Amino acid sequence: MRRIRSANTKLEMAVRSLAHRLGFRFRLHRRDLPGRPDLVFPSKRKIIFVHGCFWHQHRGCIDGRTQKSNTRYWFPKLSNNKKRDKRNSAQLNRLGWKRLVVWECQTEDGKKLEQQLRAFLEP
Numbered sequence: 001m002r003r004i005r006s007a008n009t010k011l012e013m014a015v016r017s018l019a020h021r022l023g024f025r026f027r028l029h030r031r032d033l034p035g036r037p038d039l040v041f042p043s044k045r046k047i048i049f050v051h052g053c054f055w056h057q058h059r060g061c062i063d064g065r066t067q068k069s070n071t072r073y074w075f076p077k078l079s080n081n082k083k084r085d086k087r088n089s090a091q092l093n094r095l096g097w098k099r100l101v102v103w104e105c106q107t108e109d110g111k112k113l114e115q116q117l118r119a120f121l122e123p
């Protein structure tokens with residue numbers, strides 16, 4: 001658990017520093033929004049979640065596959081995460097927020113990540 005959490009923080013930092021470098025201003029972890037989004041761009045009404053592929057079960061991604069060992073331990077947790085993500089995104093939609101999920105595997109290629117952020121954040 002601790003390992004996964006610190007890995008997530010690292011991912012988040014990568015996305016944060018890139019967004020910052022591109023000149024976008026944002027706030028972090030607004031508790032008043034469903035799911036406490038990682039990055040919040042209030043003036044644009046846009047938010048970014050940075051998701052670990054395993055933890056949030058990235059579909060079609062090799063790292064999103066549930067481990068064969070310990071399935072009984074992981075499965076309920078992961079499926080709860082998925083349900084929670086779905087619920088949060090529906091709520092955010094209703095509140096008029098546009099949302100982008102940056103997956104762990106998408107942070108490996110800096111160029112692509114930059115394109116992704118620009119496409120989402122630029123008007």
Ligand SMILES: [Zn+2]
Nearest residue numbers: 053058061105
């Ligand atoms: Zn992935």
